[in-house]
Structures are given as structure tokens and as C-alpha cells.
Amino acid sequence: MLKDEKPFRAAGQASATFESEARPWSTPGEVTNKVTSVIFRDTPLWWWFAFVVSLGLLGLYVVMFLSIAIRGTYLWGINVPVVWGMGIVNLIFWIGIGHAGTFISAFLLLMRQHWRGAFSRFAEAMTLFAVAVAGIFPLLHLGRIELFYYILPYPNTMILHPQFRSPLVWDSLAILTYATVSLIFWYIDLIPDLGAMRDKAKRLWVKRAYGAAAMGWRGESRHWSALHRTAYMLAAIATPLVISVHSVIGLDFAVAQVPGWHHTIFPPFFVAGAIFSGLAMVLIFAVLFRSGFGLSGLITDNHIDNAAKLMLVTGLIVTYGYLIENFAAWFTDHDYEVALAVERALGTYAPLYWGMIISNAVIIQALWFKRVRRNNTALVIISIFVLIGMWLERFVIVPVSLSFPYLESGWTTFQWTIWDVLTIVAPFGLFLVPMLLFMRFLPLLPIHETQQVAIEEGGHE
């Protein structure tokens, strides 16, 4: 059966991909027990270890945040003309991580891809935390964090409002909308599972806590249809939304008159890159959950295989973007575009550029082979390379392009400071702490959806 499988099947045909694997779960009751037992069993040692490390990183984050907020952005190695540094590079990186979550939960829901169920819940949680991490960077980057509300159209006596013709203002509303809709989507889908947690809990106060979070969900058929319809409506609006958010970030660059930025390919190129890096993070967590919580029966080899194929597809789109960037420089014969392309590939920043190419365009070619896609260790290593590569890509786009503006006397190189390094490393604490708490307290997989798939594919009539 494995030989015939295809990454994308029409609705109703998805079952074939599951048949070959022995599943320890085939009835709804078993699915519920399996998913809830992850939470009710003792905390594994590795979790405590990861939690302590993440808390340490979070502490560093607080130090970094307060220092830059109080002392100012001069701590970063930004200068003129490299006015956008780590604040923007990390904003794009983190919001990109979030995109895979919405893509999996919304777009693949509309496409009726059953395998998405294995990832949708934790990928969506990842989205929320990554967007929260990302949303703070532009505030830091403003320099005057206490005046952040200036970017929002709040009512004031002078009718003085943000300049809506600027993409930077679009960003703030796009990210806020994205965070809000993602939170709603995630929570609506979580309600029935919180009900299941309440029913499985032994202690009264645990029951009460989950019961309150579930808002008294009782699984009435009328409620199920309302939830089902709402989920589809939200998926329908979240799909264009997720495309729009990174497109708007792409426009921040494309609209500006800077060599290396002024390309019409930027919005789609950014969206593909976002989903690419997000899928890498999803795969790392998927492998972690499989081995760390013994969920390999629920997150199967086939699920991982499908996500890896999707990562390969988006990676190839990103590769196409790299080709087009250089092609555009050659084809337009624009002096500054050509100079940038040469500097990028052969100048001071060349190691970063080639690191990016190797990570994002060369290493992922291994995903063509099924043996690689079915090897969890190999996938994690490739995913880590993708994450590094995608971070480098954002670095190459932001400070590297800015280093070579039209005024040649301004040509410079980005000067690192210790705060730049902290701005890269510390946000992982802000991301991992809620992620680790999530995996201990909330169901990692959508129980109700997995039950439905189990029934449909287990042949229990």
C-alpha cells in the first residue's frame, strides 16, 4: 500500500494512506484515553530539563527586553544605512514559524486532508506563541516602546491617525488580526477536548478547571453542528489571512526603494518561506512528541512523511525565489542590483549567503527520498538546517541589502553586538516556556477529530 500512496488525495480517498500501519487506536474511547493519558501521567524528566533551560532563556529575554526598552536601540549593531537589524530579522523569522500552524489547521481543513489532524492542535499552539514572540519585536524596534499605541488608529481629539499608505502600519493590524483569529480558531476547536479532559480527570479541582475552560461543553449534536460550521468558516477566512500576513511583511520590503528589496516576487516568496520554516518547526515537535510521549500511533510515519513532502514543495518555491532574485539582477542589468548580487555571493556576507543556499536549497533535496522522510533523526537534522537557513535568509534580505544602498559612500557592514546575539537566542525562551506548558496541560491532538478519522478509517460501522 505504501508504494501507491500519494501526498495529496481527493476527499474520501485519504484512508488508503493509513491502512499499512498498525494502529493501537481504532475506537474513539482508545483515542481519548491515549491523548488524555499524556497529560495525566507523571511529568517526564526531559520535560523538566527542557523547562528549566527555557526558563533560563526567558530570564535572558527579560534582561534583553528591559535593556533595549530602557537604554534604547543603540545597543543593537544597527547604524545608518543598516537601520533594520535583529528586531526585524527576528520578527520575520518568528512570524514565519507561526504560519505553518494556520496553514495546517485552516488550509488543509478546507482541502479535507485528514492527516492534518495529527499536527493541527500543536501547530496552531505553536502559531499563537510564535506570533506573540514576533509581535514584540516591532515594538522593541520602535525605540520608544511606551508610545507603541501610535501605530494603532485609536480615537483622539486631533483626528491624528497612522499613515495608512505605509506598509509598516499594515503590519501592525495584520499581525493583530492574525493573532486574534488564530486564538479564536484554536480555542473553538479546543472546547470539546477540554470537555473530554474534564470527563477523564480524577481530582475534583482538575475537573472543575477543565470544565470551566470547556465552558460546560456537553457534546450535544446541535452544538457539534454549530462548532463544525464555525470551524469551517474560520478556516475559510484564516486561509487568505495567513497568506496576507506574510505578504504584507513582504510588501514592507517590496515597496521600499532599496536594491534587493524592490521585487514583485517578495510577497509570495515570503509566504512560501514562512510555511517552509514553520513546517520545519512542526516536524521537530512532531518527532519530539512521538518519542517523548509515545504518540507514534497517533502521529504516524505517514503523517510525518506528508509534512516532509510539503516542506520539500515549499522549499523548492523558496529555491525558485533565490534563482529569480539573481536572474532579476542579471536580466535588468541594474547597476545596484548587480552589485548587490555580487556582494551577496562573494563579499563579506558570502558565508551567510551560501549557508542559506546550502540549508534551504541543497540539503532539502534529500527529502525526495522516502528513506529520509521516514527517518526521524534525519528529518530533525534537516529541519534544524531549514530553520537556520531561513533565519539566514531573513538576515540576507534585511541587513545585507541595506548595507549596499544607492549612495555608495554609505556602503557598510553590519556590526554585531552581544545584544544582537541575545535578541536571537533569548526569544526561544519566550516561545518554549508556553509551548512546554501547553504540552503538559492541554491535549496535543484534536481528540474529537482523531476519533472521527479513527471511525471513518477503522471501518467501525
Added chain:
Amino acid sequence: MSNNNCMHGVAAEFADAQSLKAAAQQARDAGYDNVDAYTPYYVEGLSEILGERPGPGPYIVLIALFVGAGFFFWFQQFLNTQGYPFVIAGRPLNSWQSFTILTFEVGVLFAGITAALTMFVRTGLPQPYHPIFNAENIDLASSSRYFLCIRTTDPQFHLQKTTDFLTELGPLNVSEVTC
């Protein structure tokens, strides 16, 4: 469990969705109108059997989408042309092309929030207490059991007759639900 002075209905417990659907159909055929079903996951077609009509939710969400989008397009245009006209780089004040993006974003924001609100209005959640929680084994309704409950509000409801009717449908268990 509260006292037995008042009753919510009679509940029957089934082992799988197919038997529940069959039982729901029979209950409807027998003329019962106030019938509720409780399942661990979304069972397709169950709502239709129970005669539950879909609400106007999607239309309200669509309207919210257009209201949000329309409002914000007007808002941006008003601010740039009348509220605080300011020429930057010689661009026209009413450069509507650049307003389209936030028009979309705010439309989506309105629609997303409205979608959640319509669901809460439709379901009546949050509702911490409901009599069905008194039914026997109801804590399995989120994992492995399917419940059908005929409420006392049904004109045809008769404690003995309804209990007998439900017992004939072949459930695992029939229990009286107090409120």
C-alpha cells in the same frame, strides 16, 4: 445529583454512532420532537435526523465581513482626504490601492470575531450546569458512548412509555435524568 422532584428526561446510552443514529431516527418516527443527542465527536447527519435547523450564522459572518471591510475602507479614505490630509512623496491623498490591504484585514477581523460570537449565541455556552450531566455514565459521552435523551417537555413524554420505548431500541443502558 439533585433531588428527584423534577425531571429533565430519559436518556439511553449507545455503543456506537450507527445505533445512535438509528435510534434517533426511530424516536423521530415515533413522533418525539424534544430529542437531544450527545456524542464524543461530530456525527454527520445526526442534526438533520433530529430536525435541528442550521442557524443564520454564516450570513451574519458574511455581513460582518462586509461591514468591517466597508467601515475601514471609508475610515482610511476619510482620514487621508479630510481628517488629516498630508501629502507624502507626491502620492495622491485618495490612493485607494494602498487602502485595500487593511480593508481586507479588518473585514477578516470582524468576521472572525463574529463567527465565534455566533457560535456562543447559538450554543448558549458558556453554561456550567446542564441537567444531562446527571445522566448515568455521561462522562463517557466525550470518549466512547453516545446518548439519546428524550426530554420531559415533549408533548408525547410519558415516563413509563418513553422508558420502554427507549429500552426497545437496544441501548446499553437507560436512565432517568433529574434536573
